[in-house]
Amino acid sequence: MRNWRGKRLRKLSFNKVREHIEVFNSGSVSDFNELQSLNDGNGSSRNPFEELKVDASYDNLLLSMEDTELEDKVLIKEIDEASSQDGGEPPHALRQEDTLTLNRDYIAFSDSSAGEEEDHNSTDDEVSSESSKSPMENAQPEFNPNFPWLLNQDHSQEKQISQWLTQEIKDFVAYISPTGSEIISRNRAVQKIRKAVRSLWRDSDLHVFGSYATDLYMPGSDIDCVVNSTSMDKENTQYLYELARHLRDENLAVQIEVISRTRVPIIKFIEPHSNLHIDVSFERLNGIEAARLIRGWLRETPGLRELVLIIKQFLAARRLNDVHTGGLGGFSIICLVYSFMNLHPKIRTQEIDPLDNLGVLLIDFFELYGKNFAYDDVALSFNDDHFPVYVPKSHWKSLLPVRNSFALAIQDPMEHSNNISRSSFNMRVIKKAFAGAFDLLTNKCYELNMATFKDRVGESILANVIKYKGERRDFQDDRAFVENRAILENEKFHRKRARTLYRSGKPAEDVFLDPSDDDLITGGHDDTEMYRLDEPAKKKLKKKKKATPTQRTKTVTPVKKSKQKSSSKHPRQSIDSLMGLSDHDGDTERSSVEPTRSETGNAANLKRATVDAQTRRDYWFSKGQALAKGSW
Numbered sequence: 001m002r003n004w005r006g007k008r009l010r011k012l013s014f015n016k017v018r019e020h021i022e023v024f025n026s027g028s029v030s031d032f033n034e035l036q037s038l039n040d041g042n043g044s045s046r047n048p049f050e051e052l053k054v055d056a057s058y059d060n061l062l063l064s065m066e067d068t069e070l071e072d073k074v075l076i077k078e079i080d081e082a083s084s085q086d087g088g089e090p091p092h093a094l095r096q097e098d099t100l101t102l103n104r105d106y107i108a109f110s111d112s113s114a115g116e117e118e119d120h121n122s123t124d125d126e127v128s129s130e131s132s133k134s135p136m137e138n139a140q141p142e143f144n145p146n147f148p149w150l151l152n153q154d155h156s157q158e159k160q161i162s163q164w165l166t167q168e169i170k171d172f173v174a175y176i177s178p179t180g181s182e183i184i185s186r187n188r189a190v191q192k193i194r195k196a197v198r199s200l201w202r203d204s205d206l207h208v209f210g211s212y213a214t215d216l217y218m219p220g221s222d223i224d225c226v227v228n229s230t231s232m233d234k235e236n237t238q239y240l241y242e243l244a245r246h247l248r249d250e251n252l253a254v255q256i257e258v259i260s261r262t263r264v265p266i267i268k269f270i271e272p273h274s275n276l277h278i279d280v281s282f283e284r285l286n287g288i289e290a291a292r293l294i295r296g297w298l299r300e301t302p303g304l305r306e307l308v309l310i311i312k313q314f315l316a317a318r319r320l321n322d323v324h325t326g327g328l329g330g331f332s333i334i335c336l337v338y339s340f341m342n343l344h345p346k347i348r349t350q351e352i353d354p355l356d357n358l359g360v361l362l363i364d365f366f367e368l369y370g371k372n373f374a375y376d377d378v379a380l381s382f383n384d385d386h387f388p389v390y391v392p393k394s395h396w397k398s399l400l401p402v403r404n405s406f407a408l409a410i411q412d413p414m415e416h417s418n419n420i421s422r423s424s425f426n427m428r429v430i431k432k433a434f435a436g437a438f439d440l441l442t443n444k445c446y447e448l449n450m451a452t453f454k455d456r457v458g459e460s461i462l463a464n465v466i467k468y469k470g471e472r473r474d475f476q477d478d479r480a481f482v483e484n485r486a487i488l489e490n491e492k493f494h495r496k497r498a499r500t501l502y503r504s505g506k507p508a509e510d511v512f513l514d515p516s517d518d519d520l521i522t523g524g525h526d527d528t529e530m531y532r533l534d535e536p537a538k539k540k541l542k543k544k545k546k547a548t549p550t551q552r553t554k555t556v557t558p559v560k561k562s563k564q565k566s567s568s569k570h571p572r573q574s575i576d577s578l579m580g581l582s583d584h585d586g587d588t589e590r591s592s593v594e595p596t597r598s599e600t601g602n603a604a605n606l607k608r609a610t611v612d613a614q615t616r617r618d619y620w621f622s623k624g625q626a627l628a629k630g631s632w
């Protein structure tokens with residue numbers, strides 16, 4: 001029934017929809033959104049930064065964060081008690097498989113809203129009780145547990161359906177972005193553990209990497225830490241147990257697991273005051289380097305954070321984000337989304353502004369990795385500038401022999417011999433989930449495009465593929481007001497390291513920074529102090545926030561030419577040349593596709609490895625055909 005309806009809608013409205021989601025199909029993106037003034041004039045839009053101004057001084061803000069934190073602590077106690085009662089049952093592998101392999105999770109999800117949809121669609125000629133109200137009466141939806149990010153938000157009057165989806169993505173990101181008390185809680189947890197490590201081993205220090213050091217964390221994300229020492233021996237099993245005992249005795253760790261017989265030995269535990277999950281690894285710098293690299297990617301790629309968070313939640317809701325069960329880990333997700341955005345012809349040629357086109361980019365992502373990507377033949381790699389490139393798998397010799405040719409292969413930008421997605425053996429299910437998401441999103445777009453404005457009220461597009469079942473949140477993205485100390489310390493680490501390297505002339509891996517250097521480690525702040533931005537920085541941030549429409553500003557930006565500056569790394573090129581469809585493989589194209597790494601170790605296998613022009617031609621041709629057939 002659903003499929004039939006989808007096909008009928010596709011057939012009827014394909015041309016019409018193409019006009020509305022023009023950004024997919026042509027370079028003409030100059031449409032003006034006539035609803036902008038309507039939305040601008042909506043007095044109910046709530047800008048958190050405006051609110052802070054009304055709230056009085058910045059000091060008051062800090063005070064209220066302290067209060068929130070105290071409340072949080074009470075709540076955490078309750079959670080602890082509750083979790084100790086139900087015995088913290090681990091997820092059951094078989095039960096998980098049932099829902100995942102059958103992909104029932106997202107089907108069930110759309111089924112759950114199917115009742116509404118049935119009503120909605122089977123009564124084309126009838127007037128439902130909801131639609132009998134005027135759209136403006138319904139314009140501010142109340143809290144809906146299926147799509148909590150739409151609280152007081154209504155995009156049903158967006159003329160372009162793709163803009164509706166873009167707005168919803170921004171709503172979602174604003175919804176899950178961290179509050180001040182969450183950031184403080186993370187900062188303090190790390191600070192306490194660091195102190196404990198330094199008191200146990202005077203030659204050691206603890207650093208944060210992973211999503212907390214890149215601002216890509218979800219509310220429940222773990223904190224990845226690494227202990228490095230001058231003696232470089234802390235990866236030894238005896239030290240792992242010593243630290244585990246020490247943290248337990250200091251009341252800084254519960255539910256401790258010491259995992260020592262793996263390639264990367266770690267201690268996993270929960271920090272009881274914040275209830276945060278912490279992973280501690282030992283004697284490696286890769287993660288600290290990767291955090292800096294990823295922050296660079298985020299700075300130069302607008303929209304990357306938004307898409308990464310959406311894909312993370314998409315996979316988490318389906319339990320497809322855990323590498324231990326074959327899922328896709330956070331690092332692989334970042335690499336996939338970053339390469340997708342960098343190799344997207346319309347972004348590369350600066351024809352679209354990614355932040356204004358998150359909706360179409362999300363659909364395009366699902367299409368690429370759900371329908372078109374040649375997992376059997378193509379690996380994702382990074383060249384010397386850490387710029388993403390696709391390479392034939394056959395050119396990456398250390399990948400072979402592989403047990404399963406249908407596997408995602410992503411070369412670690414930090415360590416070229418490492419395939420970061422080697423454990424993601426569930427790729428078929430993940431691909432199916434992406435393909436399903438593409439179908440669900442496009443069908444919903446077609447359906448809403450056909451619907452009257454009245455019938456669109458109370459609908460969500462994103463909820464067809466994203467679930468968020470966490471505790472209700474309050475849309476308070478406080479990243480501009482409370483500094484993430486993991487980022488600050490990571491930046492200091494790199495600055496200091498660069499200076500030390502410069503002075504010593506030693507290779508990077510031989511240099512260890514003195515942990516007693518407080519300026520490096522704590523930035524001169526004690527462990528209870530909150531970071532405050534100084535006044536000029538605060539003003540700058542407020543200004544910046546105003547200039548960039550956030551979820552709460554409700555400003556609808558018409559699709560327009562990208563305002564991104566050209567960078568020498570991303571020269572403006574024709575789409576044909578980027579797609580590899582130009583008759584000759586010119587130098588410009590070659591430099592953007594081929595790795596230029598010198599011939600050392602495994603990297604030698606990648607030298608001059610490239611997907612040939614014919615493969616690229618076939619890929620884009622099949623994509624074009626899919627478009628023409630209306631499968632998107």
Ligand SMILES: Nc1ncnc2c1ncn2[C@@H]1O[C@H](COP(=O)(O)OP(=O)(O)OP(=O)(O)O)[C@@H](O)[C@H]1O
Nearest residue numbers: 210211217218221222224286287290329330331420
């Ligand atoms: N397979 C891997 N090979 C090498 N390094 C990895 C690998 N997986 C993770 N890492 C390192 O650990 C860091 C954290 O990885 P993780 O998969 O936890 O992602 P994350 O960004 O922290 O996401 P999440 O919020 O889901 O935890 C990465 O940034 C990377 O430095």
Ligand SMILES: [Mg+2]
Nearest residue numbers: 210211222224
């Ligand atoms: Mg992590």
